Amino acid sequence: MLKLSTYRIGIGLLAAFAGCTSDEPTSNEPTTSASTELEIHDTSSGVAGSLGETTFTSSMVNGDVLEITVKVNCMMVTALVDYKTGVMEFDGFALDTGENTQMTDEDRAALTELEQALAPLGEDLPFTLEKLRGFVATYAEHPSTVDLQTIRITEENRSWTSICYAKNSYYPASHDCDVDGWWVDRTTLDNVYLSSTGNLGGPDGVAWYFPWGGGFKCCSGSLWCSGYTCNIPYAGWWSGVEVNHDVNVEHAYGNCFGVCGAGCPGSYQYTVDCLNHDSCVRNGHVLASGYCDDQYTSSLDDWASAPNCGA
Amino acid sequence: MRRLAGIVAAALLIVVGVLWWTRGGDRSTATRAATSTAVSVSKAPAPARPPTLASANGTDPAEEPRPQPVPVDPATAPSLDAPVSKPAPPQKPFDRAETIAKREADLKLLDDTRTRLEKELASAQAAGDATAVHDLQIRITRTSELRKQRSGELDKLRAGGELPK
Numbered sequence: 001m002l003k004l005s006t007y008r009i010g011i012g013l014l015a016a017f018a019g020c021t022s023d024e025p026t027s028n029e030p031t032t033s034a035s036t037e038l039e040i041h042d043t044s045s046g047v048a049g050s051l052g053e054t055t056f057t058s059s060m061v062n063g064d065v066l067e068i069t070v071k072v073n074c075m076m077v078t079a080l081v082d083y084k085t086g087v088m089e090f091d092g093f094a095l096d097t098g099e100n101t102q103m104t105d106e107d108r109a110a111l112t113e114l115e116q117a118l119a120p121l122g123e124d125l126p127f128t129l130e131k132l133r134g135f136v137a138t139y140a141e142h143p144s145t146v147d148l149q150t151i152r153i154t155e156e157n158r159s160w161t162s163i164c165y166a167k168n169s170y171y172p173a174s175h176d177c178d179v180d181g182w183w184v185d186r187t188t189l190d191n192v193y194l195s196s197t198g199n200l201g202g203p204d205g206v207a208w209y210f211p212w213g214g215g216f217k218c219c220s221g222s223l224w225c226s227g228y229t230c231n232i233p234y235a236g237w238w239s240g241v242e243v244n245h246d247v248n249v250e251h252a253y254g255n256c257f258g259v260c261g262a263g264c265p266g267s268y269q270y271t272v273d274c275l276n277h278d279s280c281v282r283n284g285h286v287l288a289s290g291y292c293d294d295q296y297t298s299s300l301d302d303w304a305s306a307p308n309c310g311a
Numbered sequence: 312m313r314r315l316a317g318i319v320a321a322a323l324l325i326v327v328g329v330l331w332w333t334r335g336g337d338r339s340t341a342t343r344a345a346t347s348t349a350v351s352v353s354k355a356p357a358p359a360r361p362p363t364l365a366s367a368n369g370t371d372p373a374e375e376p377r378p379q380p381v382p383v384d385p386a387t388a389p390s391l392d393a394p395v396s397k398p399a400p401p402q403k404p405f406d407r408a409e410t411i412a413k414r415e416a417d418l419k420l421l422d423d424t425r426t427r428l429e430k431e432l433a434s435a436q437a438a439g440d441a442t443a444v445h446d447l448q449i450r451i452t453r454t455s456e457l458r459k460q461r462s463g464e465l466d467k468l469r470a471g472g473e474l475p476k
Binding site: 061065067080082149151161163172222224231232 | 379410420
């Protein structure tokens with residue numbers, strides 16, 4: 001198992017530290033510069049560290065309870081996971097006032113950066129560090145329209161379902177949205193190939209199998225995800241585009257389709273809820289789309305307990 | 312009609328842009344409004360195109376980018392004949408009794424958390440760690456408020472209220 005004393009990776013650029021309160025600095029500590037290296041150290045009950053101005057802790061407290069805190073862009077997000085009772089409490093608030101706030105594009109970018117720094121640490125990690133990585137990967141996709149303060153009740157095959165067994169095979173995925181409900185042709189992909197294949201380019205890094213040459217429904221992948229007809233020269237696998245609920249496209253793969261959270265490589269936790277969330281934001285919607293909020297909320301607990309299926 | 316749609320689209324963009332610019336360092340502003348705007352942006356039908364204006368070279372003005380397909384090497388793509396896995400059974404939702412039991416456990420979790428945070432606060436105050444003191448005070452306040460809220464939700468569940476999704 002990887003033993004951490006002080007773990008540093010990355011380049012050694014320094015950035016000016018910016019406080020998160022509007023008051024005069026109240027800390028007795030001198031103003032310091034925040035390194036952009038990933039720094040992790042052991043604590044008495046877990047790990048703590050930083051990447052740039054983002055700081056984090058992950059600890060086992062009170063026996064069976066995991067507590068994670070991440071401070072990013074003057075916001076703190078927290079997670080409490082009681083593994084004995086299956087209860088999870090999430091919160092997020094502005095650090096200057098303690099009031100409610102919501103995730104922004106900047107926050108997601110910073111969390112994605114942290115996730116990318118944590119991803120290469122490998123698979124033999126202390127429990128608290130492994131869970132921190134899964135939490136950060138999940139929160140890097142947290143929509144602005146989902147409350148940061150929420151409760152989840154978690155139990156295997158009740159609120160999360162691992163599909164490690166389906167790795168390197170085809171598996172169906174669906175979502176509900178303004179186009180239609182669950183498991184109808186327009187919202188369902190019959191065959192998502194679950195693999196650790198990386199980003200293949202285009203809006204979502206996904207490749208699609210088009211069964212013939214011609215026009216298919218696509219969307220731009222930007223905030224509006226404007227619909228248009230993408231012209232496919234001939235049948236085969238094509239990347240670079242985002243399919244938009246086209247009933248003639250049933251095969252997709254790429255960018256760790258089905259793995260929980262942002263980043264590829266990432267947590268390698270393949271679950272039903274994470275797959276369905278991916279199928280929503282990659283098939284006619286975007287990460288910020290409110291139509292994928294329920295799929296995201298369903299996947300919110302998966303990082304804490306779903307097994308790592310491996311690359 | 313197209314002109315009105317174009318004006319509405321432009322106004323929406325301005326509102327989104329202002330809210331994006333003003334969110335700045337004050338995260339405590341009523342950002343639900345911004346959230347609602349973001350939702351309405353993504354849920355709204357694709358805006359009708361504004362009247363096209365002739366550009367200097369006579370072509371249409373810049374539109375939303377339209378990604379173009381790129382062929383994937385078939386040798387690197389999965390075979391269409393690859394195995395198909397059987398879907399997992401549907402997840403069984405929690406019933407009322409289970410939900411109430413979990414919510415009771417949640418209240419204890421919050422109580423234990425508040426007790427722990429108060430101990431950490433005492434340590435931080437003794438150490439003179441102003442940042443930790445500030446953060447912990449916020450967390451204790453929010454945990455206390457959340458505890459009250461959760462207690463109310465549990466009462467409603469016990470009284471037959473709707474099960475949360």
